[in-house]
Amino acid sequence: MKILFLGQLIGKQSIAFVKEHLASLKAEHQIDCTIAVADAVTGGYGLGKNHAFYLRKLGIDLLLGGEAMLSKRDLVEELAQIHFVLRPANFTGIGNFGYGMRHLHTPKNQQLNIINVMGMMGFHRVHASNPYQLVNKILDNPKHPSPFTLVAFSAIASAEKQTMAHMMAGKCSAIIGYGAKAITLDAQIIDETAYITDVGRISAPFSVAGFTPESEIERYTTQRPRKSEELISDEIELQAVVITLDDETGKATHLQPLRATYPLNVKAPANTSAESTTP
Template structure:
């Protein structure tokens, strides 16, 4: 099975890139499933129900969120009605929605999609991601009732993401990091067969400061003072993510490669 995972969709530029280019990218890469992180799809803070529905209609088979999961209030009700959207397993005990879902490709092969939040340098102390993931992975071994398992670790610290990768090695097809918006160059298959990438990057305008228009972030760094709100940059977006190929029998990865499509990054890193 080939699974394409795309990093944080950032604002209007990211949504436009998915709307205009996802179908062609999926066909070119021959992806059986497409999973998209929609964490920043609406103005850089969460996803509205309408924007989430748009991403699904454009070809995403499932959406993951993150620490901004419920910044857009209509998501709190919508997530209970839409099983293809998941929030982090360890977001909060009373959070609506689910932390894992199972999707099927055109051939009926199933993949478990799950997500956890890191604890290091994050905005608040979330529950332990290791124990949260352990329970889900024990119940869904790859190569059993599901042919693949994808883990989105939404975290700030690369060390924590790497620890999650090794913790899941042999129990997941892919562990991929999100949240920092900066794609990393460490795509690899770990010793027990799990593909790993510290961060998929964002689907957004890279002529920016992690997706935000440059002026206000630079002003705050240089002067220590704020003047305006952060607003997403709206130039041409680079679609960033990772493509993993798995063995249906074992669920383990046989190949993994980063994906860059359009925008500034694709000028030097073609898909």
């Protein structure tokens, strides 16, 4: 099994990348399943319903995210019926707002289980329960047993993600960290489990996490609220990983980081949900 895990999609440009380049990228790497971090697509913060369905139509099998995943009302109101979007499984006090786990079936009729969790440090808008206890409990008693299990972990602190890697190594197929918007250079196999601390982002190169340097400089130097502005460019930087799992055992055999700049020749669609200010 080969899984393409795309870094955090930032704004309109990332949608244009998916539209123009995803199909060829999947063909090049013979991908069976595509997952993307999508909680910064709409207005640079959150995921609107229309964008979610459009990305699904373009070939992404599962969209997931962390702190900002419940920031767009139009999506949240229907999350219980939208099975291809995952919020963190360890969100507290959210009632029936969607799912934190999902299993997908690949064209080879293999079942891939995905668990999405977030860390406990540095988040101010939402609070999460202990992700380590939850993941351990799920892996010990899976509802839909499969040798193919991926844990996606949104966290600000690298130590939280590294701790998860060492705790769960050998118990799942892959642990993919995200949330820092910069791909790390530690892609590795730990006890037959693929691991990277952060899968990065997909946005304009030479930006500040996908946004214009001018807007971010003003925000940080004046300490006044200011809407972050997406940097629009005719190029976009891909940060992602390709995970290769043994077809029989589900154990990781290879983890390939992807980092490359692509031209953009299509116009990105306009935002379809209310604009938001990044934190």
